[in-house]
Structure formats: C-alpha cells, structure tokens
Amino acid sequence: MRSDIQRHRLAYGKGTAMKSHRCHAVAAVVLLGAVTAALGQQQINSSQMATSLAGVSNTRLSLTGAQMRQAVLDNIHNYPGTLPPRPLTFPQMENMAQFVVEVDFDFNSAVIRPSSYRTIGSIADALHNPILLGYGFLVIGHTDSVGGRQYNVGLSQRRAEAIRDALIDPFGVNPGVLEAVGMGEEQLRDPAHPTSGVNRRVQLVNVGKKFCFGRSGEQFVCP
C-alpha cells in the first residue's frame, strides 16, 4: 500500500502547497444543501459533491477507520439485539465535510449495479477536483436492518471496498487517500423504518489534509 502511495503521483506533480485558507473558504451552507438534496432522494452531481467535500473545518478527523470498525463491533457486543438498541454516533465526524449518496448493489452482494455507475463516476469527478487535492476520504457503507447485524457489517465493508476499488481503477483516484469502512446497520438513518431503503447509503467524508507538497515538488504525508 505504501509503495502505491509513493508511486501514485498527485495531479499537480511539482510543488503543490495548497493554501489552506483557500481550501476552507467554501461555505458550510452548501454542504447542508447538498446533503438535503441527497436526503430528498435526488442524487447530487459531481460539482455539488466536490463543494460539499471542500466545505471543511480546519481540523483533521481524530478517528481512524480501524477505530470506527472496532466501535461497530463493540456496539454489537455491548448492546445486543435484532436491531441496534442505541445508534452508534461519532461526534467528531459531525463537523467534517461530507455527503451521502445512494448506490444500488445486487442483492446480498458487493457488486454495483450499472444503474449506479454514474454515481461512482460522479464521485470520481469530485475527488479529482483540484480543490480537493491532497485530502483524505472515508468511504462509509451502511445497510438497512435486513439480515444479522454482524453479517451487515461485513456486507457494508465489502460494498464500501467495492466503491473504493472502482474509484482507484479505472478512475485513477490515489489509493492513498481512500479508506473503506462498513458500518452495517449500526447507524440507521430512519430507525423508525429500519428496513427502508433510505438506510442503505454511502457516506463520503473528508478527513482532512493527508498529503503535503514540498518546495521542490516532493509529496509527503502531512505531519
């Protein structure tokens, strides 16, 4: 993985030190609008996605994918039941720039349906937008409550990985900026209707600047 990161040059090649005040200038209001659009079952386009992901606070997410996966397993262990008795929350994530889309998969499978190819292409367009250069992203998969909780964690993990893999090849997104996490049904969007389709979704979260660029153009993991 590490060698992948080294080999995969970011778009600007030489000496890209993105001015942080420029990156953070985009208003959070737009983010809210974009998420609302997604909630209204209307898919957002790549420009809206990029803007949503760029409306970022100056912080880096103090939570790793591994910690999230552990929290999911702990939630199932500590609060057993057919449905999660209490939703798992990550307060740190609430202020991060993000959006939600729906992606159709084959039943019980991590294979993306052709009807959702466009959505994956739009995410790729957004992640390649110059305003997001050097940032890291979580690709988080959520299921509805059909099936066991433990099973759904694995299914959503595989689905998130399928999206990550397609973003990398053929769409050329830097593998070093993507991490896939499956939340299963631990964060239902509509707990009153746990089997509803609105619960099946994919969340893209900007976790903050990951790669920095030196004066002579070399790329390194930001300190």
Add this chain to the structure above:
Amino acid sequence: MIRRFLLCALFAAAAVPAWAQTMSYADAISQLAAACKNDIARYCKGVPLGPRLKTCFDANGARMSPKCQQTRSAVYASISRRAAAQRNIGDVCSADIARLCDTSHADAHLVECLVSVSPAALSQQCGQTFNDTGWRTERARQ
C-alpha cells in the same frame, strides 16, 4: 485490402481523436452502462465495476453487441486519458507555468494560471493535456 486498412484506421481514430475532449467520468461510465447493460448482465454478471469489468470486456468483447463494443472502447480510452492527464499535468505544464505565470513550480494556482492565459500561449502538449483533464470546462461551469 487498402480499403479495409483505411476503414480500420478510421475506426481507431474515431475511438480517441487527438483533438477530442475527454468525457467526465460520470458521463463516460453512464454511456457504458447504457450501451452495455444487457451484455454485462449476460457475460459479466457478478463482475464488479473496476479492473475486473474491463478484463471481462476484453475476454468477451467479440460476443457483445456492436454498440457495446464501440462504446466501451471509447469510454475506457476517455477515462484512462483523463486520468493520465490529471496525474501528469504538473510535469507536462511545468515549463509553461514557469514562463506564463511567474512562478517556478506548479503550485496550487496551476488551474487558475492555465485558465487565465490564452490557449494559444500554451505549448501544444500542455494545452492538450490541460484540455484532457476536463478542468477547463469544470472551471467554466462554476
């Protein structure tokens, strides 16, 4: 024989004309979905969108509908061309940027710089690569 050669050459050129704009990834992949939906269901069922789908197309292309065959060549050519341009623009255009934008390296203002100057002022290779990134049109839409 010559006629067939010309026809083939024409076909190959039609797939990726050098002057053409690349498509956005969203447009490219939805063209593939539209043209190849039935062929995917028939020959590539259960194959994930990603490197394995392209392998499946390569293995079964000859059996697929002419429309799907034609579309998928153009789509994959466009996608890889745009991805390569976005990856390489900093290197390809470094001399142009130094010359035109009064900076010694391709920094965060690369896109602003390349958009602001007349396309005629760019070297042929830099101009073409910048077009291929799709960032010129993206910027125009904002």
